Amino acid sequence: MRYLDKDAIEDIALGASFFGAGGGGNPYMGKLMAMQAVDEFGPVKLLEPDETDDEDWYCPVAIMGAPAVMMEKFPKGDEFGRVLDKLEAYTGHHFTGTFPMEAGGVNSMVPLTLAATRQIPLVDCDGMGRAFPELQMCTFHLGGVSTTPMAITDEKGNAGVIETISAKWAERLARVQTVEMGGSATVSLYPANGKQIKQNGISGIVTQCQQVGQSIRLAHNDPETALKNLLDATDGHFIFEGKVTDLLRTTKGGFNVGDIHIAGFNDFQESELVVTIQNENLFAARDGKPVTMAPDLIIILDAETLTPITTEMIKYGKRVKVVATPANDKWRTKAGIEVAGPRYFGFDYDYVPVEELLKED
Amino acid sequence: MRYLDKDAIEDIALGASFFGAGGGGNPYMGKLMAMQAVDEFGPVKLLEPDETDDEDWYCPVAIMGAPAVMMEKFPKGDEFGRVLDKLEAYTGHHFTGTFPMEAGGVNSMVPLTLAATRQIPLVDCDGMGRAFPELQMCTFHLGGVSTTPMAITDEKGNAGVIETISAKWAERLARVQTVEMGGSATVSLYPANGKQIKQNGISGIVTQCQQVGQSIRLAHNDPETALKNLLDATDGHFIFEGKVTDLLRTTKGGFNVGDIHIAGFNDFQESELVVTIQNENLFAARDGKPVTMAPDLIIILDAETLTPITTEMIKYGKRVKVVATPANDKWRTKAGIEVAGPRYFGFDYDYVPVEELLKED
Secondary structure, three states: OEEEOHHHHHHHHHHHHHHOOOOOOOHHHHHHHHHHHHHHHOOEEEEOHHHOOOOOEEOOEEEEEOHHHHHHOOOOOHHHHHHHHHHHHHHOOOEEEEOOOOOOHHHHHHHHHHHHHHOOOEEOEEOOOOOOOOOOOOHHHHOOOOOOOEEEEOOOOOEEEEEOOOHHHHHHHHHHHHHHOOOEEEEEOOOEEHHHHHHHOEEOHHHHHHHHHHHHHHHHOOHHHHHHHHHHHHOOEEEEEEEEEEEEEEEEOOEEEEEEEEEEOHHHOOOEEEEEEEOEEEEEEEOOEEEEEOOOEEEEEEOOOOOEOOOOOOOOOOEEEEEEEOOOHHHOOHHHHHHHOOOOOOOOOOOOOHHHHHHOO | OEEEOHHHHHHHHHHHHHHOOOOOOOHHHHHHHHHHHHHHHOOEEEEOHHHOOOOOEEOOEEEEEOHHHHHHOOOOOHHHHHHHHHHHHHHOOOEEEEOOOOOOHHHHHHHHHHHHHHOOOEEOEEOOOOOOOOOOOOHHHHOOOOOOOEEEEOOOOOEEEEEOOOHHHHHHHHHHHHHHOOOEEEEEOOOEEHHHHHHHOEEOHHHHHHHHHHHHHHHHOOHHHHHHHHHHHHOOEEEEEEEEEEEEEEEEOOEEEEEEEEEEOHHHOOOEEEEEEEOEEEEEEEOOEEEEEOOOEEEEEEOOOOOEOOOOOOOOOOEEEEEEEOOOHHHOOHHHHHHHOOOOOOOOOOOOOHHHHHHOO
16 A cells, blocks of 8 residues: 555656557546646555455546547546446445556546545556457456446536446447547446456556656656666567658547558668557557557657657657557457457457567568 | 226227327337236226326336337337336336326337336326427426436346436437437336426326227228317317328438328319428428428328328328327427427428418418
C-alpha cells in the first residue's frame, strides 16, 4: 500500500499513454482532472491486489467511445460518481475501491479521479495491461467474470443499466448508446470482488505505468538511454522510425479507424510501416510483412521526446519512433487470441508473437 | 370491474387494430398468446381507472420496434414478466396491475397476456387512445409523468434499464437498443400510480376497443350497417374507398416508413389518396389536399370485412375503405400537437382537426 500524489499522477498518465498502444484517449484532460481531485481531497491510496479483501467489491469506471470525440466532449466529472452509484444501487454491492479498466491515457486517470473524490482506494491492476477498443477485450472476461451488470451515463444526465447474456452483447448495447449519446459515454462495468481481482487483474500495471512514465520523462536529457531503459522495462522492441506520410482516419460506429503510413529513416530508409488502428494501434506491417499484431502492443512515440502519441493526435509529417511490446501472457492464450487477436480485427493472419515475427526478419 | 374472457379478447384485438391506426402491430400472434394465457390462468380482471388506488403502482409492458420485424421475431413470452421484474427491482415499486401503453394490435394483447399470467388486473385505459410510433407520444408524458425509469429486454435474455432527462432521450436510447436487438424489443415504461392513471390515462379504451371489435365482427352480415355503427361509435368519417396502387414501404431506423397510394372507387372515382406512414398512418392527402393529420386517426379497412389493415400487412391491389376519427382531446392541445402533430412528423402543415378539413371539402 502506498499513496499517489500529483507527481505520481504525472508519470502514470505518461506511462499509461504508452501502454494505451495508441488508444485510451489523450491523457491531458484526464490528468488535469485527477490532479485537481488530489489537490482537493489529498493523495490516493494504492492497494496491491493482494491487499484487497476476497469478499469486498471493486468496480472500474471508464470513458467509452471514439477518442477523437472524447477530446471535444470531455466529461464534466459528476459522471464518474453517478455511474458508480447506479451500479451500486442495481447490484446491491458497496464498492470499496476502484481500478482502471485499461491502461490508457484517459482511462487510467478516470478511476484515479473517482478514487480521490470518493476517498476510496485504487487497486494496482487493470483488465487489459494495455488499452483495447471493445468491452469484451478484458482479462476479467477471459477469466469468466461477467461484463455486466454495467451502468452507462452521459454528461447531460441520461443513464442506464445493461445486463446481457454475453460480453459481446454488452459491447453491442453499450456501443449503440455511446454513439447515440454523442460518441462518448461514461461506463462502470466488470464489478469484481477481491478474489476475482487477484485471479484476473493485470497486477502492478499502475506502478508499471509510473515507472515507464519516469523513463520517458528523462528522455529530454538523453533520449537514447531513455529509449533503452524503456525497452528494457517493457521487454520492448524498437521496430521502426520515420515520418508520417499518410493518414487515413475516420470516426465510424463509435470508433476511430484508419491507417497510419510511416516512411523510414536511418536503419529503415526505403522502408514503409503501415499501422492499422481501431482506437488502438492493432497491426503493423513493414513493407507488407507483419511485424506486430494485436494483442501485442504497438506504440508510436514522438522521435525527440519519446512521448507516446495516441491515434487521434497523430499528424501528417510527424517524426516518430515505433516500439512493440509483448502482451501480457493472459492474452497469449487460445481464448485471448480469439477475443483480441488479428482475426477478430479482420486481418487474415494467425497470431504470431512479436518476438518471433522479428526473429524472422 | 369485470372480467375479460376469450370472446372479449377476440373483440378487443380486432378493435385495437382499428385504434392502432395502421400501427401497434398485427394482432394475430398477440391474440393467440393472450388466449393461451387466459386458457391457462383464467379470465383477466379489468379495473376501471376510478377503481385503482391512488397510491398503488401500475406499469405498461409493450413491444417496441418496426411492426414488420415483430411479425418475424415474435416474443417468446417470458420477456413480458422479465421486463416488469427488472423495473420493479429498479424502482422498488410493486406493480399491482398493468395497462396497455397504446391501443394497437399487439400492444393491446401484451398487457392482457401479462395480466393473465401474473394474475394481476388490467386497467381500462391506455396512454395514447390510439397507437403512435415514438415513446414520448403518450398522454402520461403530456401530463408530466416521466417515461423512465423504463426497462428493455429481448428474446435472447439481454436486458437493460434506462433513466433519462427527457422523454425524447428515452425514445432515442431505447430505439438504438431496439434496433441493435434485431428491430424489436419488449419494454416496460411510464410506471404510474393510480392518481396519475386517473389524470392522464385515456379512460375506457379497452372497453371501446371491444365495442368497435364487435361492430366489425358483424360486418360479414351487413357491411353497410356495420360501417355506419363503426363511424357512430368513434365519431368517425368515411374519407375514401379504392384500391392500393402503389406502396413505398421500408424499414428505417427501427420504423416502418413509406407511402400508400390508393386509387378511388365510387364517390371517389378519379381521386387518389396518399397515406404517409411511420409505423402508423400519419397523414392522408386526397389529390394533394390534406384530409386527415396526426394526431387524428387514419384507419385503412378491408373493403369487404372492415378488418383494419396494419401498415406492414397492406398489399398492392387490396380494396380498402379509409376512415378517419378525431384524436382524444388530450392530443388536441398545444402540447399534444407539438409532440404528435404534423410538423413533428415532418409535414409542412399546421394541424387542422379532421372534421374541419372535411368541412372545407
